[in-house]
Amino acid sequence: MKIELNVNGKDYSIEIEEHLRLIDLLRDKLNLTGTKEGCGEGECGACTVIMDGRIVNSCLVMAFQAHKSKIITIEGVEDEDIKNAFIEEGAVQCGFCTPGMILAAKSLLDKNENPSEQDIREAISGNLCRCTGYNKIVSAIKKAAEIKRGGRNV
Amino acid sequence: MNLKACYRPLTLKEALDYLEEYKDKSKIIAGGTDLIIKLRKGNINPQVLIDISFINELKGVLEVGEYMEIGCGTTFYDLASCILLNERLKGLKDAARSVGSPQIRNRGTIGGNICNASPAADSVVPLLALDSILTLESKKGKRKIYLKDFFKDKGKTDIRDDEILTTIKFKTPTKNQGLGFYKLGLRKSLAISRISFSVFLEIDDINRIEIIRVASGSVGKFPMREYKIENYLTGRILDEDTLNTALEILEKDIYERLNGRNTARFKSIAAKGVFKKALLKALCLAKGGGKIED
Ligand SMILES: Cc1cc2nc3c(=O)[nH]c(=O)nc-3n(C[C@H](O)[C@H](O)[C@H](O)COP(=O)(O)OP(=O)(O)OC[C@H]3O[C@@H](n4cnc5c(N)ncnc54)[C@H](O)[C@@H]3O)c2cc1C
Ligand code: FES
Ligand code: FES
Numbered sequence: 095m096k097i098e099l100n101v102n103g104k105d106y107s108i109e110i111e112e113h114l115r116l117i118d119l120l121r122d123k124l125n126l127t128g129t130k131e132g133c134g135e136g137e138c139g140a141c142t143v144i145m146d147g148r149i150v151n152s153c154l155v156m157a158f159q160a161h162k163s164k165i166i167t168i169e170g171v172e173d174e175d176i177k178n179a180f181i182e183e184g185a186v187q188c189g190f191c192t193p194g195m196i197l198a199a200k201s202l203l204d205k206n207e208n209p210s211e212q213d214i215r216e217a218i219s220g221n222l223c224r225c226t227g228y229n230k231i232v233s234a235i236k237k238a239a240e241i242k243r244g245g246r247n248v
Numbered sequence: 249m250n251l252k253a254c255y256r257p258l259t260l261k262e263a264l265d266y267l268e269e270y271k272d273k274s275k276i277i278a279g280g281t282d283l284i285i286k287l288r289k290g291n292i293n294p295q296v297l298i299d300i301s302f303i304n305e306l307k308g309v310l311e312v313g314e315y316m317e318i319g320c321g322t323t324f325y326d327l328a329s330c331i332l333l334n335e336r337l338k339g340l341k342d343a344a345r346s347v348g349s350p351q352i353r354n355r356g357t358i359g360g361n362i363c364n365a366s367p368a369a370d371s372v373v374p375l376l377a378l379d380s381i382l383t384l385e386s387k388k389g390k391r392k393i394y395l396k397d398f399f400k401d402k403g404k405t406d407i408r409d410d411e412i413l414t415t416i417k418f419k420t421p422t423k424n425q426g427l428g429f430y431k432l433g434l435r436k437s438l439a440i441s442r443i444s445f446s447v448f449l450e451i452d453d454i455n456r457i458e459i460i461r462v463a464s465g466s467v468g469k470f471p472m473r474e475y476k477i478e479n480y481l482t483g484r485i486l487d488e489d490t491l492n493t494a495l496e497i498l499e500k501d502i503y504e505r506l507n508g509r510n511t512a513r514f515k516s517i518a519a520k521g522v523f524k525k526a527l528l529k530a531l532c533l534a535k536g537g538g539k540i541e542d
Contacts, residue, residue, distance in 0.1 A: 095254065112251035112297070115284065135285055136352060148325070148354040154284050155355065156277065158254045159299055198350070220349025 097161040101126070102170025110157045117141045117152040119160070120167055128168035128193045132222070139221030142194035143167050149201045151220070168193035171200055176238040185234035187225035194221045199235045207242045209235070249287060254297040260385065263300055263412060268387040270296045272409045277301070278321060279355035281348075282364045306359070306414060309333065317417040320359025324371070325350075327358060336421040336533050339429035339446050339526070340374040346431045346444075347371070359413050362395070365403050365470055372471040374429050374446040376463035378418035386410040399470035424458070425450045426533025430525035431465075432518055442466045443515060445523045449530040455486045462523065467502050467515050476501045477523075486531070495520045 098107045101124060108123060120126045120143070132140035134153045141152040144166040171177070176199050179185075186192050195218060202209055202217035209217070214235045215228075223231060257263040267274060274296035277283050286292045300306060306321035309332045316333065327333070327344040347353050347361075347370050361371045362382070372395070380395040384407060395416070398406050407413060421427060431444035444465035450458040460481045462474040477498045484490050499516045506512035 112254050113249040113287075134288070136281060136348070139349065139351060142351060149351050150355050151281075151351045154279075154281050154351075156254070156280060156284065156297070156299070158256065158297075159277070159280065159301060161256060201350075217350060220351040 095158060097158055099160050099163050099165060101165045102167060112158065114157040115153055116143070116145075116150075116155040116157050116160050116165075119157040120152060120165070126167050126169050130190055130193060132190070137222070138191075139194045139198065139218075140191055142197045142221060144197055144201055147201075147204075149198055149220075166197070166200075168196060171196060173200055173203075173238075175241045176200055176203065176235070179234040179238035179241065180231070183230050183234035183237055185226060185230040191221055191223040191225075195223065195231055199238065202235070203239055203242060207239055209239055211236070249290075250293050250295055251297060252295045254299065256299045256302050258302055258304075260303055260305055260412070260414065263298055263303060264385065264387050264410075266296070266298045267410050267412065270298070274298055274409075276363075276412060278357040278360040279323065281352055281356045282360060282366075300359075300412065301357075311420070312417070314419055315417045316420050317415050318358055319415055320357060320362075320413045322358050324353035324356050324358070324361075327371070328353065334420070336426050337378075338533055339377070339427035339448075339529065340371070342429045342529075343370045343374045343431070343444070343446065346429075358416060362398070362416070363405060363407060363413055365399055365405050367402060367468060367470050368442045368444075368466045369471055370431065370444060370465060373444050373463045373465040374427055375416060375418065376471055376473055377427060377446040377448040377461045378421075379448070379461055380416050380418040382413055383415045383417075384408075384411045385414045386412070390414075396473050399472070402469040421448070423536075424452065424534055426530045426535075428526040428529025428531070428533065430522050430529060432522050443518055443522050445519070445526040447523070447526045447530040449527070449534045451486065451531065451534045457481050457484055457486055462526075464502075464519065464523075467519055468505055474498065474501070474523075491524070491527075495524065498523055 120129050130140040132138035136151045136154045142149050143152045146163050198218045198221050214232050255266050275294040277297050277299050306319045308319050309330050310317045324344040324347045328341050358371050361369045382393050384391050427448050429446045446463045448461040462478050465471045477494050502519050503512050503516035
């Protein structure tokens with residue numbers, strides 16, 4: 095079957111198999127391999143993408159359900175503030191969770207540039223990280239929020 | 249997987265046409281957060297998927313007279329942020345907020361939660377306490393059924409294979425009424441600790457319980473009403489002795505229900521604490537304010 099969708103600002107019209115999930119479409123058909131598959135069951139958040147403005151697990155969306163939707167994957171995140179903050183705060187170790195974390199962070203900061211620590215922890219509660227113990231990720235998101243609000247050195 | 253076709257109807261009528269045509273060869277998919285896992289594990293093997301997530305008429309909350317009506321396609325996110333649901337219904341919002349993760353709340357729907365019929369379906373518990381009525385529709389017409397009569401066994405409901413659950417409705421709580429919800433344990437915790445309770449309470453000025461409906465999750469084959477404790481508490485003045493007796497009744501009832509399972513002891517004791525929290529939350533709301541910490 096054929097679907098139309100917009101990924102990272104680019105329009106696609108592609109032939110897909112019925113059983114394909116959104117993550118398969120992104121990785122195997124569009125070669126956007128920044129989106130990772132961990133558990134494949136909605137538990138780890140490594141496959142997180144933004145679909146019509148909200149984060150979803152791309153392992154739990156069928157590709158045909160993404161018809162006419164607007165998807166943002168890690169490849170489409172132009173926001174350097176978040177990426178830099180992750181690097182500066184040491185929030186990236188093995189990096190497997192990072193694309194999903196950054197999309198969860200982006201989705202939060204798009205709505206709220208002044209999140210509390212609790213808001214941040216809530217926003218990334220669907221994303222597992224085996225390496226960092228989360229604190230560095232939380233600091234990175236705090237820092238990105240500060241940068242967005244203007245004070246580079248707060 | 250043996251999928252041959254997937255449809256994305258834009259209206260309920262169109263969806264019912266597909267369902268009539270394919271019946272047991274098809275499955276409805278809404279948010280997909282339960283269904284896709286089952287598809288991939290091979291627990292189900294439909295030839296056709298009918299996606300109802302594009303049908304706008306099935307989404308959102310409406311106030312109809314003294315009732316609130318929730319469309320089956322309303323997501324947990326939508327429910328948790330709905331301004332129509334007043335403070336007295338805090339228990340329903342708390343339940344929606346307690347589900348999984350932001351990603352799951354953005355996709356998962358209330359209709360999917362009900363039809364999946366898991367013992368741990370969080371939104372079902374407050375909806376039971378509200379004594380909700382479901383509307384099921386097929387090409388042949390509509391029928392209504394109380395949510396409390398909908399579950400037949402673990403994962404089994406009264407729905408036919410040509411029917412769609414379209415709306416869930418309940419009476420909007422008014423003065424002296426409140427709905428509380430409490431769930432044990434944090435997200436991502438083990439299945440055993442997902443016990444939840446919801447209490448709908450109407451209480452008068454001297455703390456006499458006019459109406460009480462209690463519902464539980466994860467202490468039976470499906471979410472259910474706790475009639476024994478309801479019967480005991482109705483008409484009584486809520487004080488310490490009454491509460492203690494009620495807790496004993498609840499513990500005994502749940503222990504007997506789960507008898508033989510190795511979780512029976514733990515769950516029946518834990519349930520008391522969870523019920524009590526839900527009751528206190530309902531009490532606070534019924535009295536018109538105050539906040540109870542989790
Ligand atoms: C990681 C993870 C965490 C989760 N955490 C929780 C949690 O904390 N609490 C909780 O309660 N649940 C939880 N769930 C389960 C799930 O998200 C919910 O049950 C959700 O409400 C299912 O809704 P859906 O729209 O995704 O349903 P789907 O997966 O689309 O459908 C579920 C079932 O219902 C049927 N169905 C759906 N809509 C209708 C309808 N309108 N009429 C008739 N049949 C219908 C489908 O055919 C299917 O059999 C979790 C799931 C995952 C993967
Ligand atoms: S791969 Fe999708 S949530 Fe883990
Ligand atoms: S950095 Fe390794 S999983 Fe998060």
